[in-house]
Amino acid sequence: xxxxxxxxxxxxxxxxxxxxxxxxxxxxxxxxxxxxxxxxxxxxxxxxxxxxxxxxxxxxxxxxxxxxxxxxxxxxxxxxxxxxxxxxxxxxxxxxxxxxxxxxxxxxxxxxxxxxxxxxxxxxxxxxxxxxxxxxxxxxxxxxxxxxxx
Amino acid sequence: xxxxxxxxxxxxxxxxxxxxxxxxxxxxxxxxxxxxxxxxxxxxxxxxxxxxxxxxxxxxxxxxxxxxxxxxxxxxxxxxxxxxxxxxxxxxxxxxxxxxxxxxxxxxxxxxxxxxxxxxxxxxxxxxxxxxxxxxxxxxxxxxxxxxxxxxxxxxxxxxxxxxxxxxxxxxxxxxxxxxxxxxxxxxxxxxxxxxxxxxxxxxxxxxxxxxxxxx
Numbered sequence: 178x179x180x181x182x183x184x185x186x187x188x189x190x191x192x193x194x195x196x197x198x199x200x201x202x203x204x205x206x207x208x209x210x211x212x213x214x215x216x217x218x219x220x221x222x223x224x225x226x227x228x229x230x231x232x233x234x235x236x237x238x239x240x241x242x243x244x245x246x247x248x249x250x251x252x253x254x255x256x257x258x259x260x261x262x263x264x265x266x267x268x269x270x271x272x273x274x275x276x277x278x279x280x281x282x283x284x285x286x287x288x289x290x291x292x293x294x295x296x297x298x299x300x301x302x303x304x305x306x307x308x309x310x311x312x313x314x315x316x317x318x319x320x321x322x323x324x325x326x327x
Numbered sequence: 328x329x330x331x332x333x334x335x336x337x338x339x340x341x342x343x344x345x346x347x348x349x350x351x352x353x354x355x356x357x358x359x360x361x362x363x364x365x366x367x368x369x370x371x372x373x374x375x376x377x378x379x380x381x382x383x384x385x386x387x388x389x390x391x392x393x394x395x396x397x398x399x400x401x402x403x404x405x406x407x408x409x410x411x412x413x414x415x416x417x418x419x420x421x422x423x424x425x426x427x428x429x430x431x432x433x434x435x436x437x438x439x440x441x442x443x444x445x446x447x448x449x450x451x452x453x454x455x456x457x458x459x460x461x462x463x464x465x466x467x468x469x470x471x472x473x474x475x476x477x478x479x480x481x482x483x484x485x486x487x488x489x490x491x492x493x494x495x496x497x498x499x500x501x502x503x504x505x506x507x508x509x510x511x512x513x514x515x516x517x518x519x520x521x522x523x524x525x526x527x528x529x530x531x532x533x534x535x536x537x538x539x540x541x542x543x
Binding site for chain 1: 396399400403430431432433434435436465468469472474
């Protein structure tokens, strides 16, 4: 069973939160991925600033892709100047390819203390994501955590 | 692309050795490591039912669950390395199965059409065709910036034609050939099985890859 995102009200709340992060951080893309409730796979459920609808179809396995890696390690992940100098192949970063992102920073979102989701901010061009933006993303993830944990 | 006989033999040997090795690792993972882990998994389930202490029961249950996930990972990895459907069911079912994984990984939908009756081709030919299609699709995911693509297989008497098309960004084929060894490898792989691979693209309009293989 996939995570359904709770009630319509909750979905709207998360959508708003993604839009808020997009505006506040002056980035090009904000996405929220969540691990399915009965399996290890991870799906992108919410996005703001998306250039297409590909994210809705993308599912990565636990430990694969940015979302899968962040959930499996429970630690933030930073990708700079994609696809140069990335660990592994560019094809192992589906969301970066789908949204043509150059820089991204992904933070884990915990449910009852266990990493179950990922908040990703991305930029398609320009300067890398600095520490200030990373810190704001971490704070936004904590806020989302509170909302999702109800 | 013309390949000198000695170079052709070396290329053929390297590609064949690589495929053999990939197949060996995939089989070893599936039949060896996977089976051993499954034995351990059933053993853990047995222990779980035999243990009375609730805490220990839960702990063993968690371990069994983790083992189950690992078995699934091993199985998927083996299938990704060398699709078993290629040898047992043929090229079309193997492609169908790969496209499901492709769409769910990259979000790009692929319309697969088949015309004519699939005929049996050698394993070397089918794995080559599969790898060339895989490379073409990987290029679409990386560079085309498109939501969809299509594959058309046509089985005619004496020839198999495969057309892979996208309406994405397109690129300068000559410049692309200089920059990417993947494109040259597709052409070379097809040459090695006496087939052809023609890449045509127009910036802003998309890319077409025509693969053909003589059938005897």
